[in-house]
Amino acid sequence: MTHFPEPGAAYRARLDARAGRLAGPTANIAPGHVQANLAILPAGVAADFLRFCQRNPKPCPLLAVSEPGDPSLPGLGRDIDVRSDIPRYRVWRDGELVDEPTDVRDLWRDDLVAFLIGCSFSFEEAMLENGLPVRHIEQGCNVPMYRTSIPTLPAGPFQGPLVVSMRPLKAADAIRAIQVTSRFPSVHGAPVHLGDPAEIGIADIGRPDYGDPVEIRAGEMPVFWACGVTPQSVVAAVRPAFCITHAPGHMLVTDLLNSRMAVL
Amino acid sequence: MTHFPEPGAAYRARLDARAGRLAGPTANIAPGHVQANLAILPAGVAADFLRFCQRNPKPCPLLAVSEPGDPSLPGLGRDIDVRSDIPRYRVWRDGELVDEPTDVRDLWRDDLVAFLIGCSFSFEEAMLENGLPVRHIEQGCNVPMYRTSIPTLPAGPFQGPLVVSMRPLKAADAIRAIQVTSRFPSVHGAPVHLGDPAEIGIADIGRPDYGDPVEIRAGEMPVFWACGVTPQSVVAAVRPAFCITHAPGHMLVTDLLNSRMAVL
Numbered sequence: 001m002t003h004f005p006e007p008g009a010a011y012r013a014r015l016d017a018r019a020g021r022l023a024g025p026t027a028n029i030a031p032g033h034v035q036a037n038l039a040i041l042p043a044g045v046a047a048d049f050l051r052f053c054q055r056n057p058k059p060c061p062l063l064a065v066s067e068p069g070d071p072s073l074p075g076l077g078r079d080i081d082v083r084s085d086i087p088r089y090r091v092w093r094d095g096e097l098v099d100e101p102t103d104v105r106d107l108w109r110d111d112l113v114a115f116l117i118g119c120s121f122s123f124e125e126a127m128l129e130n131g132l133p134v135r136h137i138e139q140g141c142n143v144p145m146y147r148t149s150i151p152t153l154p155a156g157p158f159q160g161p162l163v164v165s166m167r168p169l170k171a172a173d174a175i176r177a178i179q180v181t182s183r184f185p186s187v188h189g190a191p192v193h194l195g196d197p198a199e200i201g202i203a204d205i206g207r208p209d210y211g212d213p214v215e216i217r218a219g220e221m222p223v224f225w226a227c228g229v230t231p232q233s234v235v236a237a238v239r240p241a242f243c244i245t246h247a248p249g250h251m252l253v254t255d256l257l258n259s260r261m262a263v264l
Numbered sequence: 265m266t267h268f269p270e271p272g273a274a275y276r277a278r279l280d281a282r283a284g285r286l287a288g289p290t291a292n293i294a295p296g297h298v299q300a301n302l303a304i305l306p307a308g309v310a311a312d313f314l315r316f317c318q319r320n321p322k323p324c325p326l327l328a329v330s331e332p333g334d335p336s337l338p339g340l341g342r343d344i345d346v347r348s349d350i351p352r353y354r355v356w357r358d359g360e361l362v363d364e365p366t367d368v369r370d371l372w373r374d375d376l377v378a379f380l381i382g383c384s385f386s387f388e389e390a391m392l393e394n395g396l397p398v399r400h401i402e403q404g405c406n407v408p409m410y411r412t413s414i415p416t417l418p419a420g421p422f423q424g425p426l427v428v429s430m431r432p433l434k435a436a437d438a439i440r441a442i443q444v445t446s447r448f449p450s451v452h453g454a455p456v457h458l459g460d461p462a463e464i465g466i467a468d469i470g471r472p473d474y475g476d477p478v479e480i481r482a483g484e485m486p487v488f489w490a491c492g493v494t495p496q497s498v499v500a501a502v503r504p505a506f507c508i509t510h511a512p513g514h515m516l517v518t519d520l521l522n523s524r525m526a527v528l
Contacts, residue, residue: 171457171458171459171460171463172456172457174458175442175454175455175456175457175458178439178442178443179442179443179446179454182443182446190439190443191439192436192439193435193436193439194435194438194439194458195435195459195485196435196483199435199483219460219463221459264528
């Protein structure tokens with residue numbers, strides 16, 4: 001049994017989401033707390049997806065997996081109900097987005113398994129605390145993300161290219177960012193590449209496949225981290241009969257502390 | 265009082281140097297043991313040089329400083345006599361190289377202070393253990409070193425540019441090398457730069473200021489570490505009335521273990 005501090009901002013955010021008082025993005029909500037990506041899959045493909053995450057821990061760092069049919073996540077926080085505690089969901093049928101509700105209690109089934117996957121918010125907080133710039137935060141836009149030529153290790157039907165996020169840094173800052181983010185293996189960890197985008201199959205750094213382009217200034221190089229969009233794109237390609245994810249930017253706010261995710 | 269394992273290959277190497285049986289370079293002697301650069305200076309400038317090292321720990325990681333006039337170094341190993349236990353020395357008068365003896369007992373004075381400074385052999389061993397290539401070892405030549413536009417912090421008469429060593433690596437290997445060498449802050453630690461040499465004032469990567477050029481292959485980038493030649497070049501520029509250093513490649517083999525230098 002994991003013990004957590006007294007209910008604080010993270011718990012209140014979940015109760016607000018549950019009550020319908022919070023339906024927007026979770027950036028800057030409960031600073032210091034780990035936020036998580038969500039994928040809910042039927043048991044029929046859940047075992048394959050779990051194996052996929054195990055084989056690809058950099059893009060798919062699993063924070064928790066629910067028991068089939070059980071919407072609680074005792075490892076992530078007090079009294080969590082994964083069906084209601086996220087501000088907005090996306091419901092997919094046969095690979096098509098069919099709804100964006102604020103609650104999925106009416107869709108819950110005994111065979112569903114919830115996967116909670118680490119998010120770059122955690123290591124970006126550590127970068128900012130170290131005085132490192134995070135360009136998309138400075139520019140007030142989404143992080144640029146790119147499909148690469150780096151394959152993931154397949155499991156069952158799940159396969160596809162690694163997706164990376166990019167943050168431009170000066171060389172000395174890139175070295176420090178590698179040190180800082182290496183401490184967070186459970187939230188993507190160290191970068192997977194830096195420098196020439198073409199080496200990992202990115203043709204045009206100015207045209208990300210997801211998110212927004214950001215400015216790369218003189219003396220800066222692009223630095224690439226494995227991205228939690230990888231499992232989302234892999235799931236989307238499989239077009240499972242039924243799937244629920246969080247809406248982009250609308251994450252599960254957990255009771256875990258980012259600072260406690262650092263292994264060093 | 266530091267305790268060491270039973271006298272082994274390191275102690276035997278020092279006894280061989282002391283007896284005149286070892287007068288060559290120390291590369292590959294007593295693998296696993298820390299080797300150290302030497303600078304011996306008169307007390308008049310020793311305090312300034314100590315302050316210089318304190319202010320510039322990346323190029324000048326001090327492993328030990330002797331008491332004035334005392335040739336022992338109890339922190340570095342059993343029964344060390346710094347006047348005889350290095351295979352070959354260089355003696356400098358007014359900045360001019362005047363001799364390369366295998367023993368400096370006859371030159372020892374009560375006001376001399378010995379500075380022992382960490383060496384990249386330690387982190388290169390860790391790189392090789394991690395399966396990372398070290399090009400100058402592959403090519404059987406000296407590491408390429410470059411004067412940069414990065415200033416050191418001056419102390420008394422000691423000042424001058426940072427000198428760096430360079431090892432070419434693929435991006436993913438560079439990221440791993442940053443992780444590996446970050447564990448060794450007492451032997452230069454993490455790189456100071458990677459990528460474009462011009463950003464740190466290196467005009468021609470093919471023409472190092474010290475050592476030998478090495479091949480940079482397609483898909484590789486130069487990675488730069490602060491180098492122990494920095495204090496040597498800074499001392500040389502001051503042209504002290506009297507100074508003793510080790511001859512290049514002829515290091516003090518200590519009883520310290522490289523693996524024990526890792527902070528993590």
